[in-house]
Amino acid sequence: MKKWFVWIPALLWMGLIFFLSHQPGNDSGALSGGITKTIIDAIQYIVPKVEVPLETLHFIIRKGAHFFSYFVLAILYFFALNKMKKLSYNGLVAFLMATIYAITDEFHQYFIPGRVAAVTDVMIDSLGALCGIISYMLALKVVKYFIKR
Template sequence: MQKTLSRAAVILWMGLIFHLSHQAAAASSELSTGVTEIVLAFIEKVVPNEDLDVSSIHHIIRKNAHFFIYFFLGMLVLHALNMSKGTGCKTIGLALLICVLYAISDEVHQLFVPGRGAQVKDVLIDSAGASVGIVGYLLLSRLINIVRKT
């Protein structure tokens, strides 16, 4: 049952990535602009009278979205593989390979979406996010094992 659920989580997360990538440029920009406005409102409450460049914050938020969506994909993929193969170097490498190939396919997919394009930089950001997610999963797993033993 856990194998099935973990694989379903990967498929659903990949579906979310596909859905977000399939949005036309205007819709994608509208979504990230809304998130930017929320972040700016929060920053203004925490640091009042701070002059912020909206366009640079918008760019940072978009790139962080790439990183974090693949961060969670890396965790989910490694967990799903861990359910059936165990966590060895080959499993970790396979998890990263799956994430990188999905990032590449995601960018290729965007070539066919109106107003969108593919960027190697985004594949690198996605891959970095997946890598950190995989390492985070490994660290979290070790921490859980240590806590269970005590």
């Protein structure tokens, strides 16, 4: 098997991020708004008398999507880099790759109607990438520990 195949999941994930970023503001808002409504309905089904602040939850879901997207992207980068060649600085390279993609993603959004480029989103994306890499490294250590036992 060719080693470059390990990059396919990362490329597909990047494509998904690009697709979602390319949606006009109204479409993007409708998608996250629908997710927010579904979550509120589920919460109110479980706890009928609870009041869930719509705008706060919508904000958390939108920013959580940024965090999660780059959490996954950084793991996919890190995995591919490790399959190509295990180097001690692959985590740093994966983090930088994810951060650079986040910057280009925000730049891309600047040109989409109803969307804006936000430095805070790049920071959230980068934090997601960092947490993804740390989680992946910890998972590798745990697996290695149990394999050696």
